[in-house]
Amino acid sequence: MSSSASLQSIVDEIVAAMAAETERGKVATYIPGLACVSPAHFGMAVITADGALAAGGDATMPFSIQSVSKVFALTMALGKVGDQLWQRVGREPSGNAFNSIVQLEVEHGIPRNPFINAGALVVADVNLSGHMPRESIGELIRFIRFLADDETIVVDDAVARGEAETGYRNIALANYMRAFGNIHNAVELVLGCYFHQCAIAMSCVQLARAGRFLMLDGRQPEGGCVISPRRARRINALMLTCGHYDASGDFAFRIGIPGKSGVGGGILAVVPGKASIAVWSPGLNESGNSHLGTLALERLAQATGWSVFSARA
């Protein structure tokens, strides 16, 4: 797989195949702002290392990135406190459902990794670091706009309010970690940041653009260095081992590409040295990952040979 022309034709085929799928998963219903999105949507955007874009379907329609935001929030937190972060959050797959509170009790308030909700709350706590939520969320939005080179990216306030109104589990998680001393700021402020971060709206094209630094060993295509190559590799590793809730192992097994999914139906996937990919379809499979998004990435990996576990690459 070499030319961007052929990549576009692969994307076109996938878009057509996904449109024909009748089994489309179930849309998350716990927030009105998510529940009203039609499962008919499917979008895909692929940006290669040479900067070419192949896109199709609803690739420019914004959706709620939800947990995909954890990748950017983690990158920002590592920029603030560096490897000290790992004293407060682990790097192991959770082996549990994505909202599990059990492991926190056994492991004394230290979440297993930064991509489960508990870990993302600790990351949000680090990013807040004494500022007001408005400032912290503003900083994150500016960072994502910079990565995507797109000033139009915003928070969907209606979704953020929906999160705040129904997020009892997340409130429980944050208070529970506070009891162990692993949340330092006021719980309400941390949750405020987290709920707004999850409510960021982006299109597939915007998301694929924002993920380019992870395919380029930490550099922006224009040449600036966002993070070190080592940190980029490590974030990719975390996406591979922990990026898809309790189905992370299966995603690595079937598709072999680091990725992070969200309950809004979006997935950011990164093939180091080759491509930054975003897919979106709101219907979720049993594991809480986009049903068509996962299928589309599997097809793309087969058609291109992209896999971090392949010798051909």
Add this chain to the structure above:
Amino acid sequence: MSSSASLQSIVDEIVAAMAAETERGKVATYIPGLACVSPAHFGMAVITADGALAAGGDATMPFSIQSVSKVFALTMALGKVGDQLWQRVGREPSGNAFNSIVQLEVEHGIPRNPFINAGALVVADVNLSGHMPRESIGELIRFIRFLADDETIVVDDAVARGEAETGYRNIALANYMRAFGNIHNAVELVLGCYFHQCAIAMSCVQLARAGRFLMLDGRQPEGGCVISPRRARRINALMLTCGHYDASGDFAFRIGIPGKSGVGGGILAVVPGKASIAVWSPGLNESGNSHLGTLALERLAQATGWSVFSARA
């Protein structure tokens, strides 16, 4: 990193550095045959995709491969029953200690992956498939000899007896899965196979040779096809997500190379398209993985830039 000359110098530097390390981990003591091995040993062998070998230290001294055997046993079982295997064993990281029986109760006798002990027992059950243990273990030995192109590889019977005498947890695991109907052969026969499989003795050079098909998308260097490229990618993925017990995420984070460790102190690591690597040092870290072996692989990855999560590769 290109020439084999410079690769040998990297290996030489690592061997020298490991010799100077005073903290060498703790040797596994539960079997006499393992407990009597000196923690002073360190060996390393690297075979690149072009067939070059760089080796150093105790690279030709045989050691007990223990859980590294699970990679070869899994490959053999997939050859027998294909993807039907995945109805009896999962593909997710365990999130638990390597001998945990808890998860089996919650998940009705289905082990989370083929690299925890419970999963390896199911794989041994598949490989046994109505034959006698002697035949089954003979088939596995012949398969490994073929992969390594070395007829001298044998089972260390003293170690196998030691496993059988003290393996109460494994006996418990096998009986527990039998209660759920997920062990089909007589428990004693399955355990006999498993204990002998763990007692296979290989040197780093032999082990690195036996792992070449995983760096070459399933092919032998001479050209024969052992398994399909897809299956090779998938086994590599399982090694990355599940290959180091409860420290698999940390190994992927720090080193970024698929690998499988054993309590004998050996690690087989595979850089697809680039290298098949074996390291050995009997002292283990807290997670049960070779202490110096892990350090050595981290240094090798840094020196060579090898990582499945890197764009440079």
Add this chain to the structure above:
Amino acid sequence: MSSSASLQSIVDEIVAAMAAETERGKVATYIPGLACVSPAHFGMAVITADGALAAGGDATMPFSIQSVSKVFALTMALGKVGDQLWQRVGREPSGNAFNSIVQLEVEHGIPRNPFINAGALVVADVNLSGHMPRESIGELIRFIRFLADDETIVVDDAVARGEAETGYRNIALANYMRAFGNIHNAVELVLGCYFHQCAIAMSCVQLARAGRFLMLDGRQPEGGCVISPRRARRINALMLTCGHYDASGDFAFRIGIPGKSGVGGGILAVVPGKASIAVWSPGLNESGNSHLGTLALERLAQATGWSVFSARA
């Protein structure tokens, strides 16, 4: 054991023995209002079925009854909704530490019994039932005053504030159950009731008086019926199986009397047909129950032969 004269001499001996004990347990420190209480205190009050009182030590000094309040709150909730309560809370010992959240996840937000914190929060939610916390806590205080025939019993507001400020685990528990739909009122209101209920201050004499209806099959000594005999038996049964956190089985084994302890160091114990007993000493043992209080009850049971498991009684 028959005459109240000899009962007083038994109490006197116990008070003297407890004063001589050097190992007095550790005072709970998580609330300033509890932490500042001296472990030197010990009080005991025993009221027999014929109305006689034997008391000694600090038997008239008020202390924070904490979880002992769960007995009275449960009695009140059963009066409101009857056996429907058992659809929202179980009747089994927890087998876990008293603040465990693990079991809630596995059992879908239904606490195992009304005496663990989660269960007491559901009971508080039932008692709140659409009213304001001030009214609900007022109702509970009036109920306890009626039972003890003592209008001076009050809430210690400083302790209530301390609970509210540091009760992150309880906040987490309440939100977690709210996520499962098993808390119906606003979480803050339920927690407000719960924190005030725990902060009720009573002396041993007051507490033993308030517990008389449980020794008399649900009747007050003066003759009024508080609850049915069946309900009284059942509350006694719950105290025996679940009244001492994760040491309930050991308390039943060693002492054989239904009881409920609190982290303030108080224990209410009930010998049906024979005695209502309150002991208090602020130092706690490893299980979170009053160290000297438990010892004193063991001595009292030995001296009197009181045990629900004895034929002699």
Add this chain to the structure above:
Amino acid sequence: MSSSASLQSIVDEIVAAMAAETERGKVATYIPGLACVSPAHFGMAVITADGALAAGGDATMPFSIQSVSKVFALTMALGKVGDQLWQRVGREPSGNAFNSIVQLEVEHGIPRNPFINAGALVVADVNLSGHMPRESIGELIRFIRFLADDETIVVDDAVARGEAETGYRNIALANYMRAFGNIHNAVELVLGCYFHQCAIAMSCVQLARAGRFLMLDGRQPEGGCVISPRRARRINALMLTCGHYDASGDFAFRIGIPGKSGVGGGILAVVPGKASIAVWSPGLNESGNSHLGTLALERLAQATGWSVFSARA
């Protein structure tokens, strides 16, 4: 409730009511010897402290006592090693299903109480204490014959063989505890004792007779002392808190009498100072306790007022 005449009429009424019940629970099917027993059976025998017997239904038909044997085996083990037993087994309700292995992992091979299978295996190991299984099981049978004053009580060998053939979970439990060092004899011998102990066949009349010492503070009706009053109280306490698997709390709540059930459908229940009761009906409820046996005991407790939590008694 005073005269034995009226007690017999109560038993007659219960027998008639149970005969009319259409919902009779499900017979345990894991052993052929149990599976072939008709759920139509119901028997009941009540022996009061004054030696009177009231019986009805299939009260003289032998059935497999299964876990009820744990009461006698525990009594025997306490006679051998006294309170040292409690270093190897706990006294707390399990809060888990009766065959759970999870708790053993968390608590390092120490079962929570002697009435779950793991605890009973430790008790069997204590009773074996270097002898041959034949001697150990012979000693237990002689002890039960002595208690019941009936030399005809025997082991049902067909049932014992069935246990041995299908008892994979118990084999797993024993090996698991052996791995922690909490089984001292060879696992096969311990299991042999346990399987034979469970296969003891007794009728309701025999079982009620064998339980008399527990209602009489440790004495036989003829006057001999089997165990101390304190030990009798403590065994009664364990039956109340742990005697009905994961429904022990509910049994205490509803019925309020110490008891021990078995999957053969038998229940031994003890009202200290008043009655030793045996009921049998092979159909089990969801918790694994006799469905009609539980109902019958609830009716008997209501009709007689017997409850350890009642003041009237």
